[in-house]
Amino acid sequence: MQEKMHLAIVGGGASGLIAAITASKICKQTKKITIFEGALRVGRKLLATGNGRCNLTNIHASAKHYHGDTRFIEAILRTYPPQRVIQYFEELGLLCKEEAEGRIYPYSLQSATVLDVLRFNAEELQVEMICDCPIHKIQSQDGKFLLENHQQQIFIADKVILATGGKASPQLGSAENGYILAKQLGHTVTPLYPALTILRTPPEYVKALKGMRSHVTATLKCNGKAIRHEKGEVQFTEQGLSGICMFQFSRHVAHSIANKQKITVLLDFMPEYSVSAIVNHLNHAVNLFPHLPAPEILKGFINKKIGEAVVKTAVPHSKEILAKQLTKSDFKSIANAVKQFSFPCIGVADWKQAQVTAGGVSLSQLNSSLESKIHKGLYFSGELLNIDGDCGGYNLNWAWISGITAGKAAAKSLCHKDKARVPTT
Numbered sequence: 001m002q003e004k005m006h007l008a009i010v011g012g013g014a015s016g017l018i019a020a021i022t023a024s025k026i027c028k029q030t031k032k033i034t035i036f037e038g039a040l041r042v043g044r045k046l047l048a049t050g051n052g053r054c055n056l057t058n059i060h061a062s063a064k065h066y067h068g069d070t071r072f073i074e075a076i077l078r079t080y081p082p083q084r085v086i087q088y089f090e091e092l093g094l095l096c097k098e099e100a101e102g103r104i105y106p107y108s109l110q111s112a113t114v115l116d117v118l119r120f121n122a123e124e125l126q127v128e129m130i131c132d133c134p135i136h137k138i139q140s141q142d143g144k145f146l147l148e149n150h151q152q153q154i155f156i157a158d159k160v161i162l163a164t165g166g167k168a169s170p171q172l173g174s175a176e177n178g179y180i181l182a183k184q185l186g187h188t189v190t191p192l193y194p195a196l197t198i199l200r201t202p203p204e205y206v207k208a209l210k211g212m213r214s215h216v217t218a219t220l221k222c223n224g225k226a227i228r229h230e231k232g233e234v235q236f237t238e239q240g241l242s243g244i245c246m247f248q249f250s251r252h253v254a255h256s257i258a259n260k261q262k263i264t265v266l267l268d269f270m271p272e273y274s275v276s277a278i279v280n281h282l283n284h285a286v287n288l289f290p291h292l293p294a295p296e297i298l299k300g301f302i303n304k305k306i307g308e309a310v311v312k313t314a315v316p317h318s319k320e321i322l323a324k325q326l327t328k329s330d331f332k333s334i335a336n337a338v339k340q341f342s343f344p345c346i347g348v349a350d351w352k353q354a355q356v357t358a359g360g361v362s363l364s365q366l367n368s369s370l371e372s373k374i375h376k377g378l379y380f381s382g383e384l385l386n387i388d389g390d391c392g393g394y395n396l397n398w399a400w401i402s403g404i405t406a407g408k409a410a411a412k413s414l415c416h417k418d419k420a421r422v423p424t425t
């Protein structure tokens, strides 16, 4: 027997759960709404977000924090600004608090509570959640959708929301089959890149600095042109450069390297100081410590190991001389290197280390309700789409607001059908 439902939501992550809740509320529980989740439980990735604290939105959410195909983001953010998202969660029974840089967390600081609140609401609203049921195939037939799971069971739905997430962090259950489903239905998927991840540099550039951290202003250069600036802490790893400010660059790096562009990251280790101020401090340091090995002259300024690497790069023969042998031109070279220490990038870390996917289902084949222009009644939401956000709560924010948008549109069209069927007297 083929099971029938009004709305099938494929994927029980952040976006699918909120889409189901929104739709069920609008339909006042008069419609059968089913979530198909491939994993044993819904919301597994949510538990890992924000280091287990779930940075669920950001008070500064605006179009400039989103990348990819952002054609609908302004309109959707206008309808669901971050204050509305926070209020929506309060209505669902979750209290939130604001931390640094406008990041919003659950008041409990536990991601498990966000998932609990979503699950409890879905259960109360009679949303059916079928877990361990990956959908492998979807077909559109006579205005309905036939969904087939891994055991060749068929489900028939009036409307479908695809909310299968992205490709990042496969160890948390991400898979590529959402993209395959979209393609089966005639939708275009743009190239996929790992984003919010480590930038890879040639190993010799970071080997000596592994484990070091420093507060910097960083500039991302593509083919010699500065395209983005960030402030924050950079961490040196075996593979390259890590830290939130490097994560923010990663989508551009992955995309540019794939398109054979030359990428360089410049780090300013003393953003508050000008080159001439650093030269003055170097003069003073050399007067105080003339017999210090030259590579150690930045010891009183910045991280010791980073300082040595900077001096050795700026003045290659510095290993053989004392501080008092540094010339005025060496001071200038060192100060310049402190302000613009350059790292070539050769790529980004693999999918396992990425937090999100850049690229995805093209928005050009959707309308502003995130409904397919190819198949009426088919909607998309979340990371599956070709839109990705900065680090700071912007990706979950997109998962919520796109899920609400798709859930609302699907429910309205289901309820609209009922109204049309009511006979007029």
Ligand SMILES: Cc1cc2nc3c(=O)[nH]c(=O)nc-3n(C[C@H](O)[C@H](O)[C@H](O)COP(=O)(O)OP(=O)(O)OC[C@H]3O[C@@H](n4cnc5c(N)ncnc54)[C@H](O)[C@@H]3O)c2cc1C
Binding pocket: 010, 011, 012, 013, 014, 015, 016, 036, 037, 038, 039, 042, 043, 044, 045, 046, 048, 049, 050, 051, 054, 055, 056, 057, 133, 134, 135, 136, 163, 164, 165, 166, 168, 169, 172, 173, 174, 175, 177, 178, 354, 355, 356, 381, 382, 383, 384, 392, 393, 394, 395, 396, 397, 399
């Ligand atoms: C370690 C980590 C930390 C993060 N921290 C943050 C953070 O603090 N703040 C932030 O904004 N963002 C964060 N993100 C990003 C954020 O988690 C995602 O962008 C967001 O979860 C996307 O929501 P989604 O519903 O689109 O996809 P998901 O949450 O990935 O949910 C998709 C669901 O679909 C299921 N599925 C897939 N294919 C099928 C199928 N064929 N059939 C049935 N089910 C299927 C999957 O099992 C999964 O449960 C983090 C990501 C990672 C990996």
